[in-house]
Amino acid sequence: MAESAPLSLHVPEPEVRPGGTPDFSNVPIPKAGSVPRPPVDVDAKDIRDLAYSIIRVLNRDGEAVGPWAGTLSDAELLEGLRHMMTLRTFDARMQMAQRQGKTSFYMQHMGEEAVSCAFRKALLPGDMNFPTYRQAGLLIAGGYPMVEMMNQIYSNERDPLKGRQLPIMYSAKDFGFFSISGNLATQFIQAVGWAMASAIRNDTKIAVGWVGDGSTAESDFHAALVFASTYRAPVVLNIVNNQWAISTFQGIARGGSGTFAARGLGFGIPALRVDGNDYLAVHAVAKWAADRARKNLGPTLVEYVTYRVGAHSTSDDPSAYRPKEESSAWPLGDPVLRLKAHLIVKGAWSEERHKQAEAEILDTVIAAQKEAESHGTLHAGGKPSVRDMFEGVYAEMPPHLRRQRQQAGV
């Protein structure tokens, strides 16, 4: 018998750590327009390569090219630009509000604005998103009032969730936005269940599940793919790969699989990869996947390749685990600047109008913030009642909770 060499454990590492020079040369970026657009009733096995490529529409010159272009009018693109700019401004103001002690916690979208803003425009009224904490673009682009979001962030007297949830864990049923849990990936399988229910009732609505690159490692992700595959649920399953799960680079969750989208292949689920910083590409892919679901063709798995420019949350400092300059080296650029450039190339926009829009948006956000703050912030002004803490655990308060509420003197 041959002698065995000692084994050793493989622990993946990112290419570069703080102090190093950012290097994304290992991230192959296909040319815009180069990935084919299959019909929506395609067999998953015939588009396996789409799980390893990146669908892109906007090229370096700001032109929309290839078979995935043309899903949006100029007016719709201008609206999309405004949504992304609004989200960015909203984030900046709320980030600052957290630093000023007006709330305990915040999570921003910097660099990822296109994903949720563009996706939202592919949905119809009644469809339901099961979002994570970094898809507030679904609300902004869906017309949800910013002041309501801020009331929630401030846990003030107008907080629609009565102070029960961590800031940004919104719930907005009428806007197709399921209550954010805060536990990771749990809502992915729930989206599949919601979609199954829609199919059971012969409804026409579809569901959308959202998960981050890191959370695909959760068992809930696997459960969602099994159920979606088995019952051909009318659901779009979105993976937002922003490269970083707090301090953990995406390779720890991805392991030996080439891409996250490739996870769908073993389940027979059509899987696409898309440039998450390209508003047009995100919308085109979202529409393709939503059409599939609506035509009862079953689930689609989509990986949005993007980059988390900001910290994970207000409690995180990325300089401890990645080079500071990494975001500027990210090869897919900035989603706002790319759409802006495209609209300028088309003659539908200008630097001047952009500046003007920035100022208008800032005014709108500040006005909403003032209104929200008039109803209180976490540590000042109006707040939800202590009585509210005991309400809503059950439809009807059981005797033991009633006794505890009395004990608490409320």
Added chain:
Amino acid sequence: MPRKTMIEAIRDAMDVSMGRDDAVVVFGEDVGYFGGVFRCTAGLQQKYGKSRCFDAPINELGIVGAAIGMAAYGLRPCVEVQFADYVYPAYDQIVSEAARLRYRSNGEFTCPIVIRMPTGGGIFGGQTHSQSPEALFTHVSGLKVVVPSNPADAKGLLIAAIEDPDPVIFLEPKRLYNGPFDGHHERPVTPWSKHPLGEVADGHYAEPLGKAAIRRAGSQLTVLAYGTMVYVAEAAAEETGIDAEIIDLRTLLPLDLDAIVASVQKTGRCTVVHEATLTSGFGAELAALVQRHCFYHLEAPVMRVTGWDTPYPHAQEWDYFPGPARVGRAFVETMEA
């Protein structure tokens, strides 16, 4: 009135509920075509179609997670976890999601689901087919926990659970499926057809959640029990000659504290019996409540008789199971204290 086994009564509850409300759907492992390993869902797929009753992949997390999504949509899923011992992969979905959805969304989304699972030992199931995990659920705000002890209750409580606006954990003592097992494993069990509580009314009726039942009126000692232990306690009372008042809690959460307090204030003594392990078991909650609300009426410490704090063994099943002899000794001890 027709006589039914507990399995038939549970099936009848789902049948009646599915017939009345097409939002009720039933699924789980082996639940569809075959009708469940304990046959609780037999015939439902044939009667209501594959989109109302179907087989699920072996993924308890997925079964409960999908049910939560369906409930958020507006359905009323009643799902089966094949054995309570298999529920742990779904625990996060139950604790962090189902139980809190109403609260965290301020009622925008609710979770009217029922999670049925066979519980308890006595069938030589070893450590993976015998556990009683009720305390893992009573500890969670937002859940309701039901443990029926007979066919008549099982049907009414399950209908109430399905109609309840909040998530309900429905634990079915599997040793009671075919008869009121009293712990005398050396004797054949009396079938439900020969027991008055095997009489199950046809059609729709709901037993309200949160109401205990007095199974044996007595004056000397209050016994708090649920599920299989109700019959073990009855046997222990007969065999010791102690005039015990046996309360079948039926619902652990919400708990019928009024019934408990009224009985203990009358008898002055209390023994708590459950099959689950002792430490941090539901008996600890009951003992704490009794001392808090009945302290000045108590003439003896509240005694607990439970499974030992070991995994549920295979060969030593009847040494682990708190049978009538052990329960009877606890009664005597409580009386003599």
